[in-house]
Amino acid sequence: MTSLVRDLINTVHGEGDTSHSVDPPMQNVLDQLAQLHGQAIENLDVAQARVQPSPTDAVAALLRAQGKNPSPEALIPRVKSEDRSIPGGNGALWIRIYTPEGKGPFPLVVYFHGGGWVIADKNTYDAGARGLCDAASAIVVSVDYRRAPEHKFPTAWNDAIAAYDWVVANAAALNGDPRRVALAGESAGGNLAVATAIAARNRGSHQAVGVLAIYPVAQTGNTETQSYDDSANAKPLNKAMIGWFLDKLVTSPADKADTRLDLINADLVGLPPVTIINAEIDPLRSDGEMLETALKEAGVDVTRKVYTGVTHEFFGMGAVVPKAREAVEFAANQLRRDFGGPKSSSAQAGAQPRAPVAPEEPIAPRLAAIGYAAKHSFSDLKPFKFERQAALADEIEIDVLFCGVCHSDIHQIKNEWDNTIYPCVPGHEVVGRVRRAGAAVTRHAVGDLVGVGCMIDSCRQCEPCLAGDENYCEGPNSWLATYNGPMIPASKAPGGKNTYARDNTFGGYSNVLVVQEDFALKIPANLRPEVAAPILCAGVTTYSPMKHWGVKQGDRVGIIGFGGLGDMAAKIALAMGAEVTLFTTTKEKLEEAGRLGATGVLESDSSALESLQGKFDFLLSTIPQKHDINPYIPLLKRDKTLCIVGALEPMEGVNNQAVAFHRRNVAGSLIGSLQETQEVLDFCARHDIGPDIELINVDQINEAVKRAIDGDVRFRSVINMASIGSVDAGATVEDAAIFVSA
Numbered sequence: 001m002t003s004l005v006r007d008l009i010n011t012v013h014g015e016g017d018t019s020h021s022v023d024p025p026m027q028n029v030l031d032q033l034a035q036l037h038g039q040a041i042e043n044l045d046v047a048q049a050r051v052q053p054s055p056t057d058a059v060a061a062l063l064r065a066q067g068k069n070p071s072p073e074a075l076i077p078r079v080k081s082e083d084r085s086i087p088g089g090n091g092a093l094w095i096r097i098y099t100p101e102g103k104g105p106f107p108l109v110v111y112f113h114g115g116g117w118v119i120a121d122k123n124t125y126d127a128g129a130r131g132l133c134d135a136a137s138a139i140v141v142s143v144d145y146r147r148a149p150e151h152k153f154p155t156a157w158n159d160a161i162a163a164y165d166w167v168v169a170n171a172a173a174l175n176g177d178p179r180r181v182a183l184a185g186e187s188a189g190g191n192l193a194v195a196t197a198i199a200a201r202n203r204g205s206h207q208a209v210g211v212l213a214i215y216p217v218a219q220t221g222n223t224e225t226q227s228y229d230d231s232a233n234a235k236p237l238n239k240a241m242i243g244w245f246l247d248k249l250v251t252s253p254a255d256k257a258d259t260r261l262d263l264i265n266a267d268l269v270g271l272p273p274v275t276i277i278n279a280e281i282d283p284l285r286s287d288g289e290m291l292e293t294a295l296k297e298a299g300v301d302v303t304r305k306v307y308t309g310v311t312h313e314f315f316g317m318g319a320v321v322p323k324a325r326e327a328v329e330f331a332a333n334q335l336r337r338d339f340g341g342p343k344s345s346s347a348q349a350g351a352q353p354r355a356p357v358a359p360e361e362p363i364a365p366r367l368a369a370i371g372y373a374a375k376h377s378f379s380d381l382k383p384f385k386f387e388r389q390a391a392l393a394d395e396i397e398i399d400v401l402f403c404g405v406c407h408s409d410i411h412q413i414k415n416e417w418d419n420t421i422y423p424c425v426p427g428h429e430v431v432g433r434v435r436r437a438g439a440a441v442t443r444h445a446v447g448d449l450v451g452v453g454c455m456i457d458s459c460r461q462c463e464p465c466l467a468g469d470e471n472y473c474e475g476p477n478s479w480l481a482t483y484n485g486p487m488i489p490a491s492k493a494p495g496g497k498n499t500y501a502r503d504n505t506f507g508g509y510s511n512v513l514v515v516q517e518d519f520a521l522k523i524p525a526n527l528r529p530e531v532a533a534p535i536l537c538a539g540v541t542t543y544s545p546m547k548h549w550g551v552k553q554g555d556r557v558g559i560i561g562f563g564g565l566g567d568m569a570a571k572i573a574l575a576m577g578a579e580v581t582l583f584t585t586t587k588e589k590l591e592e593a594g595r596l597g598a599t600g601v602l603e604s605d606s607s608a609l610e611s612l613q614g615k616f617d618f619l620l621s622t623i624p625q626k627h628d629i630n631p632y633i634p635l636l637k638r639d640k641t642l643c644i645v646g647a648l649e650p651m652e653g654v655n656n657q658a659v660a661f662h663r664r665n666v667a668g669s670l671i672g673s674l675q676e677t678q679e680v681l682d683f684c685a686r687h688d689i690g691p692d693i694e695l696i697n698v699d700q701i702n703e704a705v706k707r708a709i710d711g712d713v714r715f716r717s718v719i720n721m722a723s724i725g726s727v728d729a730g731a732t733v734e735d736a737a738i739f740v741s742a
């Protein structure tokens with residue numbers, strides 16, 4: 001497994017191994033539950049399953065054995081409760097209203113119980129709801145939404161919205177404050193709480209002030225998560241039970257992709273603060289972690305706490321499990337914060353809140369566009385419809401023909417630089433044909449073949465920009481990237497400035513691109529357009545430093561790393577007349593190097609490295625992640641330079657003895673300027689060189705990404721964008737949501 005894949009898995013399963021040691025009080029409940037001789041639900045029919053002993057029954061039995069009264073009223077005497085029916089989405093729903101001690105008006109919590117949408121009700125989950133009422137001093141309304149299989153998906157979701165609306169409308173009559181309503185739920189109900197907040201966001205009125213999701217079901221498509229694995233046979237919830245619940249819930253497997261169930265792939269932007277509580281020993285623990293990531297990446301204020309040594313359903317066990325009392329106290333603190341009460345010190349562990357993205361004022365007609373986007377760091381790329389602003393006077397609209405798949409796209413999709421803005425439409429090696437030109441455009445005409453690399457704008461005023469080094473722009477937001485917005489986002493810019501007036505940009509994995517005419521390059525007639533695409537990034541990234549450090553005829557140049565960048569670097573250096581040595585970890589690539597006209601050397605061959613000491617005029621490292629350059633520094637002649645272009649992260653330390661003794665230089669370089677990009681395109685056309693490419697259809701993009709992570713492939717995948725026409729009709733309802741962006 002490559003380190004990248006490992007990192008990716010760690011991102012999704014970041015909590016590492018769980019000990020699985022159950023706290024003694026929790027173990028007492030599980031032992032008591034076993035003594036009640038319930039049968040495994042997954043082997044029963046629905047009617048039998050609904051009458052099996054529950055963890056709540058086990059807690060009551062334990063209390064009785066201790067000589068205590070297990071009735072809810074005896075355990076939490078300060079709370080009054082009353083059952084009544086309300087109009088639901090289709091017929092009446094039963095609710096239980098818990099009212100705390102005191103005068104009011106109180107804030108309110110609409111609470112949804114668990115039970116996999118099939119079993120259990122407000123009685124089973126009485127303790128959690130009652131405990132919240134007491135601890136948060138809020139009216140809690142627990143809802144008996146209709147259950148499957150009598151009422152399949154999405155009946156419960158519609159009932160949840162109806163109940164929420166009823167509470168908002170009747171808050172005052174309940175001695176509550178309609179401006180302070182929160183949503184909460186456990187397990188299946190945790191999902192309903194988040195889904196109801198999304199529904200409220202969608203219609204734009206009466207949003208809750210906060211959401212409390214206790215071990216929520218955040219998705220059902222992936223049952224290979226770490227917690228599904230390490231807690232597959234946990235009690236009282238196991239993996240088989242979840243399968244049994246889903247079987248009763250959904251009408252067809254397609255329901256699982258509905259974003260009411262598949263919360264992690266829903267549009268979460270603009271939700272109120274969310275608090276997630278998880279139990280360590282629970283198949284749904286990783287669901288909570290994924291939901292936390294998805295919310296963070298959508299800019300939502302999210303706080304998550306995992307309680308160790310306890311299991312699913314622990315939240316309502318405060319009478320016998322101390323961690324449950326802690327969790328209720330924590331949840332109540334979070335709710336008080338959401339209600340505008342005193343802030344708790346533990347409440348700010350999550351991401352900084354970000355203002356919801358407001359659609360921009362339309363200042364020009366908009367173009368419908370379709371692309372491939374990642375919604376989150378753990379998501380595959382999927383079809384995505386959006387809009388671009390039509391070309392202004394000095395801009396051109398480009399029908400994208402080809403787009404290269406660069407390693408930095410992969411870093412960005414996976415949020416490995418910790419700056420990705422989602423949804424993320426990657427792609428910065430774009431070749432296309434001008435479809436329309438603005439009235440003031442002079443450099444390009446309709447029908448021209450043009451290329452767009454990493455940049456689509458820069459400040460045009462700073463010293464580097466005026467010197468033609470746009471790629472080193474020192475404006476407040478640096479240059480504007482073809483995707484993922486300005487290189488320096490407003491949050492990191494002086495005075496919070498955003499001179500480009502856009503947070504996100506959508507790149508070339510799409511059918512159309514709009515760009516300032518200065519930032520579009522001319523594709524020479526004798527360069528195949530699909531081959532030109534990777535030159536716009538991989539080509540210029542290697543050409544620019546070789547030009548800057550003056551590589552010339554007869555120089556000896558070493559290229560470290562023989563992937564896509566190394567391949568381009570070697571071809572360009574050879575065309576410049578240099579003698580080229582390629583350093584690779586792969587034996588098979590030694591021959592490849594020979595075929596190019598270069599010498600191949602294994603990075604592990606220390607005697608070969610020894611014999612090359614002091615021989616090189618220039619070294620270029622193209623390895624796309626952190627690596628040790630110390631073995632190569634001694635290879636440089638006096639005054640010569642080793643330049644790193646592949647890795648953009650902290651590197652291992654350098655032995656300065658090797659640097660100082662021969663006044664050598666260790667340097668870095670970032671892509672290239674517009675002029676250099678045009679030069680390298682013309683240079684490649686003149687010398688008839690280009691990257692080795694493999695054309696793929698856009699629906700093969702996720703495989704291509706996996707291959708690039710795993711295989712250190714030398715060829716470049718290039719998307720044939722004509723294939724995107726065929727995905728349009730297949731886009732799902734959710735994918736068809738229109739996101740407005742520049």
Ligand SMILES: [Zn+2]
Nearest residue numbers: 406408537538
């Ligand atoms: Zn690139």
Ligand SMILES: [Zn+2]
Nearest residue numbers: 459462465473
């Ligand atoms: Zn600038």
